Amino acid sequence: EAGVAQSPRYKIIEKRQSVAFWCNPISGHATLYWYQQILGQGPKLLIQFQNNGVVDDSQLPKDRFSAERLKGVDSTLKIQPAKLEDSAVYLCASSPRSEPYEQYFGPGTRLTVT
């Protein structure tokens, strides 16, 4: 069974530029999560989707971050415009259920904003 796929693996941009990350969850997993992991910290949830609907986006900085999950499969996370403090690893995870269940994580995208 293929795992969670993410691309790109690395991205370097200048502040005020925009960037997008892509995630393909494990086949059949209805729940998809985006986390931000700043160096030396634990991951922090940005947004959770159940199929193509948003379940929890309470910690998403909506003035600059947006995410969508069209057709309930792939998802994209966008930052526009980027700030220096957005430098982090962005992790995508999926789960077969919406209740507290183990989440399967992708390799992440390391973003550096200069």
Next chain:
Amino acid sequence: AQKVTQAQTEISVVEKEDVTLDCVYETRDTTYYLFWYKQPPSGELVFLIRRNSFDEQNEISGRYSWNFQKSTSSFNFTITASQVVDSAVYFCALSGAETSGSRLTFGEGTQLTVNP
């Protein structure tokens, strides 16, 4: 609010030593779930265990064991006879079924280094 505290930022041991990683949590939920994840240098978080708040039985899986104590709000993780491949960052996480659904609140992580 939910909180997970991993007081040990870094631990260094010599191969074959036993090591315990501490995790203390705070939640007002009566139903909640606790997790441990491993993050090796490659960066991908690997699920290790999930335990619900009604099951205080300790669990053993090979060289790994977990001690869940509701009385002290702790969910500690012990690696017996550590190996170099155990070197990674280990995260404890909490999900409160009543207040946060399946959102995981992670601790800051413990960097474990096992030296040969």
